[in-house]
Amino acid sequence: MSDKAPAWVVPVMRAGYAARGAVYLVVGGLALTAAIYGGAAQGTTDALADLRGRAWGVPLLWAIAAGLVAYMVWRFVDAWLDLECHGTDAKGLVARAGQIVTGIIHGAIGGSVALTAMRGSGGGDGTQSVTQKLMQMPWGPWLVMAVGLITVGAGIYYAHKGISESYKDHIRVTPLARRLDPVMKAGLVAEGIVIVIIGLLVAYAGLTNDPGEAGGVGAALGEIRAVAFGRVLMGAVAAGLVAFGIENLVEAVYRVVPRxxxxxxxTLARRARLKAEGKLQQAAA
Structure with missing residues (x-):
């Protein structure tokens, strides 16, 4: 295996992050509008279906679908070739397995977006549909609960990634990246909150043996709105999802592949370390 990653993975990676950024800008923007003006937040597929009736909506949907498939390819290649140098110890293998899982999820979303571009309507709640299929398998409810708990873990990972600022390890230093750093941090934390809620809903669906209890982004935002001051909280989380979309667009432009x-x-992380050690000017020279 070559120590250096092939050149083609970089444009594939950038297309993937750009598409994911577009998805969250649409979903978060519509949820923020619902929080301000009233109404229910939409899930990913239904939110993207709204684009079809707009000018250039269908080409945009196809571009997003292609980008999400590119993101899936990037994640598979990233995990297989270990482009981010996670290693082969237990921690590294878990991280690389997580890359494969996120690739599968976004590839499935890409297929759903392509169907939306062709058919002109949202596909309903994909999370409930997948949960129902899992329920029909042997040990289905237990499997659903396990998936829910894994999803909760993924949400905690996203939130920790934002709080610990580990995302800075792969972002090249530019004036714009530095200015958007607080936005990226807030976006990752908000995404973590939403994913944790989705995981809890899926786990509860397995516990009650009722796929209808599961739900995706729309259901998670609905749960947030149902609590005290829920409309304000939903607006804050929706703004965070917009921030997560921006974070993905920053990664699309400035993310580096270590190998x-x-x-x-x-990178932002290396600059912070050098500044803390008083070596920043020396490195710049």
Missing amino acids: RSGPDVM
């Missing part, structure tokens, strides 16, 4: 760019590229 392509090498260890000496100036």
Whole structure:
């Protein structure tokens, strides 16, 4: 295996992050509108279906679908070639398995978006549909609960990634990236909150043996709105999802692949370490 990643993975990665950014800008923007003006937040598929009736909506949907498939390919190749140097110990293998899972999820969303572009309507709640299929398998409810708990873990990972600022490890230093740093942090935390709620809903569906209890982004935002001051909280989380969309767009432009760019590229994390050590000016020189 070559130590350097093939050049083609970089444009594939950038297309994937750009598409994911577009998805969250649409979903978060519509949810924020619902929080401000009233109404229910939509799930991912139904939110994207609204684009079809707008000018250039269908080409945009196809572009998003292609980008999400590119994101899936990027994640598979990333995990297989270990482009982010996670290693082969237990922690590294778990991280690489997580990359494969996120790739599968976004590839499935890409297929749903393509169907939306062709048929002109949302596909309903995909989470409930998948949960129902899992329920029909041997040990179905237990499997659904396990998936729910894994999803909760993924949400905690996203939130921790934002709070610990580990996302800075792969973002190249630019003036714009530095200015958007607080936005990226808030976006990752908000995404973590939503994913945790989705995981809890899926786990509860397995516990009650009722696929109708599961739900995706729309259901998670609905749960947030149902609590005290829920409309304000939903607006804050929706704004966070918009921020997560921006975070993905930043990654689309400024993300580096360690096994392509090498260890000496100036990332946000490396700049912060050098500044803390008083070596920043020396490195710049």
